[in-house]
Amino acid sequence: MTIVTRPSRVVSLLGGSITPPVNPCTHGTPRMVNPWTGEPGTAGRAVVVGAGKMGLPLAVQFARHGWTVTAVDVNPNVVASINEGRSHVAEEPGLAEAVAEVHAVGRLSATTDAAAATREADVVVLIVPVMLDDAQQPDYRYMDSAVDSISGGVHSGVTIIFETTLPVGDTRGRFAPRLEAATGLQAETDFFVAFSPERLFSGAVFANLATYPKLVGGIGPESGRRAANFYDSVLDAEIVAMSCSEAAEFSKIADTTYRDVNIALANDFARYADRVGVDIQEVIEGANSQPYSHIHQPGIGVGGHCIPVYPHLLLSRAPDLEVVAVARRTNDAQVGVAIKALEGLLGGLDDVPILVLGLTYRETVKELAYSRALPLIERLSFHGAEVAAYDPLLSIAEIERCCAGPYQWGQPARFRAIVTQTADNLWESIDFSLFPELEVILDGRNSLREIDLPPNVRYMGIGVQAATRRRPDYAPAGK
Ligand SMILES: NC(=O)c1ccc[n+]([C@@H]2O[C@H](COP(=O)([O-])OP(=O)(O)OC[C@H]3O[C@@H](n4cnc5c(N)ncnc54)[C@H](O)[C@@H]3O)[C@@H](O)[C@H]2O)c1
Structure with a gap:
């Protein structure tokens, strides 16, 4: 697929429904590289933090496209079941078979050690919940702790992508500085940070992954480029490289x-x-x-x-x-x-x-x-x-x-x-x-x-x- 700057293949009416086209997989076998720098046709090592209803299918999707994937979760039972080739998410059609398949070929494993996994990774995707507190304000406890847990492994060249729905501005204003403070590295120069909303519907995740355009926005051009190229290597849908992380965050909330x-x-x-x-x-x-x-x-x-x-x-x-x-x-x-x-x-x-x-x-x-x-x-x-x-x-x-x-x-x-x-x-x-x-x-x-x-x-x-x-x-x- 190509990367575009606005969705081009869906027929949309003002206020009306759209029918996104189903895209066949046109990816060939990628060349494994180390480190991965976003070159088309290559794959590297990815980490998915939060192996839940959305994170586990994503990990499988990346692994099926040639990436070596480590799923990170705080729940040891989730980690144990993935390491046995079993899905703990029962209701998602096709997920159990897919987990078994990518685990059997050695492309999916799991751990509770986020820093160690991140140290070896080219791309880290975070998809742990951000909920609301009693005052209806964002409750960041899972995401803050997920970000802190990877920070010990963040290194030059790694791309960190937030898929959890966030208030507009959080990728740049809350989480990039938190990672910079913890690592002493500079975002957009030493490591890269982007937002790409997860828009999937439970029960139709794999179908959605092949149809829904994937919105991606970086905190700067190189962050945006690397994140868009990553998704282009693992998704069959169109990748929409947006102007900034705020535009991508706001699209999901809108x-x-x-x-x-x-x-x-x-x-x-x-x-x-x-x-x-x-x-x-x-x-x-x-x-x-x-x-x-x-x-x-x-x-x-x-x-x-x-x-x-x-x-x-x-x-x-x-x-x-x-x-x-x-x-x-x-x-x-x-x-x-x-x-x-x-x-x-x-x-x-x-x-x-x-x-x-x-x-x-x-x-x-x-x-x-x-x-x-x-x-x-x-x-x-x-x-x-x-x-x-x-x-x-x-x-x-x-x-x-x-x-x-x-x-x-x-x-x-x-x-x-x-x-x-x-x-x-x-x-x-x-x-x-x-x-x-x-x-x-x-x-x-x-x-x-x-x-x-x-x-x-x-x-x-x-x-x-x-x-x-x-x-x-x-x-x-x-x-
Ligand atoms: N479920 C949906 O239908 C849906 C659809 C679109 C987008 N989303 C987005 O995906 C996010 C996650 O949703 P989900 O349904 O996958 O949640 P989930 O509750 O099924 O899974 C979250 C996983 O994260 C793990 N976790 C929590 N804190 C962690 C930490 N600090 N480090 C590592 N793992 C941690 C949990 O143990 C759990 O396995 C949502 O907050 C939302 O932004 C969800």
């Missing part, structure tokens, strides 16, 4: 904040759809048939450690961005809106047995970070409800840790309401004969709008009502 704001607007529209008695999904489909409209789906809230977090990384630097702040509050308020509606339908929640289905932030991904199920359970319990829960990805102990009683799928029970928090396909096979006292189903992701319900069970979606959930089939005249 993309994800846009989605949060878009969902907040969809949630607002859903409230209005309820008021005027129309189906929000019909409205969105209609609106989005105009190519400049790309309204997302409403729901019971936004979870995961990306979309609810990154707007706060922006607000931590620019608290005056009102639309961003209002959108965040709107999405977080969805749980309260749903509970209020449920309270109205059931005439109060005191002692009402309620089943919550789906605790992870989204179906098929075992991740509870910022899952809206957690405040949902907490607030239902606060209002006096007896909350039980089920999630096919969680054990009984894990469900209990979410402060809900465990429900076993397929068992009869006395629930008066069911609330779905994920759109798992499994919910479509609910056997309602198990729940003779069921009165309400609150469809938090509008995924059950087509199912048959017993006559005594009321349906409520998000901007979709019992009366609107099934549209009449219009047949063209004369048919």
Whole structure:
């Protein structure tokens, strides 16, 4: 692939979706060099710090393109499983086979010793989480300690790349100086520092790696060049060499904040759809048939450690961005809106047995970070409800840790309401004969709008009502 200065191969409409092309792998066998200096057609030694849901697939991707890769993690169990050729990330399609494959040919190993791995490396990619603290400010504890842990091995010629989403300016303003102070070396002269956002979607990581343009921005021209050339050697997608690390940092925050704001607007529209008695999904489909409209789906809230977090990384630097702040509050308020509606339908929640289905932030991904199920359970319990829960990805102990009683799928029970928090396909096979006292189903992701319900069970979606959930089939005249 070539390196370009702006994405050239995606068809984009203002506000509309894009379909990135799938790129075949055109890399030949690279020439191993030591040290690696960014020459096309060569490979060296890479380190990935943070071998989690994103870091491990990245390590595999680099190894499959001829790099010798060391995964670094603070968790000794993660390190041990990689060194046995096993993936500890169960849900990512293709990852288990890929880890076994690159481990077997000696191109992937793991260690807890970040400094030793960095000492031998040409490129170090950091992908450990940056979360939020209680005041919604960036919590750097993992990243600061990851940066400190590599600093003993940072040497002349090494390229350090941050893939974790960061507030704009952190690569240049926080982490490059931290490395300079620890090593006595000069960034952009002795060693190189760049930012390249990780934009992958759990469950489709390898497909995304072959399609999504890879944005790269250095703290200076040589940092940018080396980082772009590194990705060009390991990815089949187009590499977009941006003007600076700040542009690359901001692109990731802009993309994800846009989605949060878009969902907040969809949630607002859903409230209005309820008021005027129309189906929000019909409205969105209609609106989005105009190519400049790309309204997302409403729901019971936004979870995961990306979309609810990154707007706060922006607000931590620019608290005056009102639309961003209002959108965040709107999405977080969805749980309260749903509970209020449920309270109205059931005439109060005191002692009402309620089943919550789906605790992870989204179906098929075992991740509870910022899952809206957690405040949902907490607030239902606060209002006096007896909350039980089920999630096919969680054990009984894990469900209990979410402060809900465990429900076993397929068992009869006395629930008066069911609330779905994920759109798992499994919910479509609910056997309602198990729940003779069921009165309400609150469809938090509008995924059950087509199912048959017993006559005594009321349906409520998000901007979709019992009366609107099934549209009449219009047949063209004369048919
Ligand atoms: N998960 C996603 O869907 C996703 C998507 C796009 C981008 N991202 C970005 O990737 C980052 C990481 O996400 P993830 O899902 O891979 O996280 P994860 O929790 O699955 O993995 C993080 C790994 O880092 C390790 N770790 C923590 N501190 C460390 C340290 N100091 N040194 C070495 N290892 C350390 C942990 O043990 C863990 O194995 C996110 O913060 C985000 O910026 C994630």
